[in-house]
Amino acid sequence: MNIAKVIVDVPAGSINQTFDYEIPERFQEMLRPGMRVIVPFGSRKVMGYVVARTGESDFDHLKELIDILDLTPILTPELLDLGKWLAEETISLYITAFQAMLPQVLKANYKKELERLTTESLSEQLEVLFAGRDFISYEELGNAGVSFYQVQKAIQAGDIAVHYQVKSRVTKKHITFLKPAREVYLLEEALQDMSNKAKKQQEILAFFIERPEEIELNYILKKFGTTRAVINALQNKNLLTALKKEVYRNPHDDQAFEKTAALTLTKQQQKALKPVRQHIHEDRHDVFLLHGVTGSGKTEIYLQAIQDVIDKGEEAIVLVPEISLTPQMVRRFKGRFGSNVAVLHSALSHGEKYDEWRRVHRKEVQVVVGARSAVFAPFENLGIIIIDEEHENSYKQEDQPRYHARDVAIHRGENHQCPVILGSATPTLESYARAQKGVYQLTTLNKRTNDKAMPEVNIVDMRDELHAGNRSMFSRSLKDNMEERIKRGEQIVLLLNRRGYSTFVMCRECGHVKECPHCDIALTFHKYNNRLKCHYCSFEEPMPMYCPSCSSDLIRFFGTGTQRIEESLTQLIPEARVLRMDVDTTRRKGAHEKLLTQFANKEADILLGTQMIAKGLDFENVTLVGVLTADSMLNLPDFRSSEKTFQLLTQVSGRAGRHELPGEVIVQTYTPEHYSIEMASHYNFIQFYQHEMKVRKKFQYPPYVFLALITVSHQNHVTAVQTTQKIVKTLRTYVGEDTVILGPSPSPISRVKDRYRWQCMVKYKQEPQLRTLIYKIIRQFDEEMRKDDLQISADMQPYQLM
């Protein structure tokens, strides 16, 4: 067994397999699968993961592996298997799948050090090595000739520990971040206009167009091999902004969490919990869909199920959407389980994330609460996996490996024979349809725990406002109601549904929205050439001057930011104290929490915000929720837009009247007759489900079919088109008769980073060989991908279609 099978960190299709290495004598005792190693690869030294040990190889003259990076495996046998499955399921490379399961710190080569933990004496060799110090660098270990096996034993005994030194912790308190200074479509315009000489600027801008989030300056400098001058140029053009952020570790340790005890469950809660408990105790896997209205006490059910798991000596993973990983949510879990909980989310620095991950790895906690990637927590005795707000899009990863956390959770639930709970007030059509078929077990909570009615929803037709001469963003009824609440000392939550802004075109006179004649999807407005396009079938036409439906010249695309609304709000109701919560005001660490605390302390009357205020918030004094433009999302070129609108309206309505005071909701819209708005106003999920299923059936969208999206990109337009054509042709030869292949068509963002992007979509019901087929097709282009920088990616069950 002196041969290691290694997946190397060389992300290329032609290298997507294990390589065999001889294990040198000094590592033989300690090397185990799941450890990272350094191996020679060609003329280089690269990192790799040991996936197995074996006694035989098909090859002669194996090279020796050079070094071991871990003294204990960082991937469990289950996670090694999971990585393989994940790669195959998402048509990704094995190395990419393994990297996705680990915190950032373990992917890079960080400096390591050893810490002495015990005051008792160590073995003689180790005593000599430490020489009275508490910390020594890892390199000293190699030089001292101490056996790794001895070190490993001391680690297992808890006498010493290995740390990865994260640079930011030691050297810097502040890190500079970059982010777009303007809306993405404005960046796109700037990119179009930019001189071809400014190559680096173009590359960097294109990067931010694809990922308009803040990111470390250093990362950008390194990635593009560029200098501060190039960044400055982009800043001077007002395209990027720089900001400094402080970096801490152990974010939750100093906070005191008030201890909570289990509540006496309501009848409905008891009924929902019972079968889950049975499964926990019988070590049985099943998927439970917990469909419970907002405020019905789903979280309490999770907490009590987890308590059982803890009592049994097993472990629990709770996934919550990034956006609702609020201090309120963390407090509920820490309040019940104290330091037995690790929290993993993106607001943590690399070092903090690694620290939390390590607490899981060392079995110091039994519960993990985290965003998507927490589904890979390296527990070995899972007793339950819970996905809260299972309908949230953030559970789908939008780059390689393009996995959905739900699929991973269910796969791990099978591995560990434990239950999986999917909870939501507005389940996805996919999940609800599975529950209807009996694939998942459905449990419904249709009452709030306080037995209060759901707040009444009033729809305001904004076209009437316009006709009455009110051109502001606020209807008369919303204004009157806000003033009344402020007088009574009650509070208001205002939602600006901002996604999709400035992309679709709507007539303000009659509400008409331009749709594609072939696809039942709104056309997207492209400002730089003033044309409307369909992103499914590539239909396009010029932006009309007059509404095709009523001939009004009030047809235009939409665009309003929270800041402008805040201004007009203070003009409209000067006495209102407004807190604005959006990406701009929550950028600083802790800002989110601070705003919520201010609002809870009644230092403001109105909380105005984007999607991030729709979820999880629970304030007793909120009696009015206003939705400024319910339709803005409805017109996104996405077949899920009605579903997303229904979900958002239902979630935000759930923020009102959660306690003693009754709540009310005012929804402003230009299309009050749209079924998702109308049905959300009655909280009628079942009716919405039935209606939307008919629409999906008619247009053949999920859950009636599965989708696979293949995207090709290349600097040369013709190459991109021709490659996509070849792919489509091969696919057509092998798929079944009922399978539909759409395309080639240009991707919605048809040029990024000076690369042209084309795509094709497969709609299928049954294609057991499709993944293998797509994998093989992509591999046929390995040569071009390696030499000519062609890129091909596949997204099975895509969520992002734009």
Ligand SMILES: Nc1ncnc2c1ncn2[C@@H]1O[C@H](COP(=O)(O)OP(=O)(O)OP(=O)(O)O)[C@@H](O)[C@H]1O
């Ligand atoms: N059995 C119970 N008895 C009394 N109060 C309860 C009970 N269960 C939950 N609650 C309280 O009811 C409120 C709503 O519960 P919870 O937040 O768990 O609901 P939810 O379904 O998760 O809501 P949402 O989907 O809106 O986040 C909370 O304040 C919670 O403390």
Ligand SMILES: [Zn+2]
């Ligand atoms: Zn019109």
Ligand SMILES: [Zn+2]
């Ligand atoms: Zn179309």
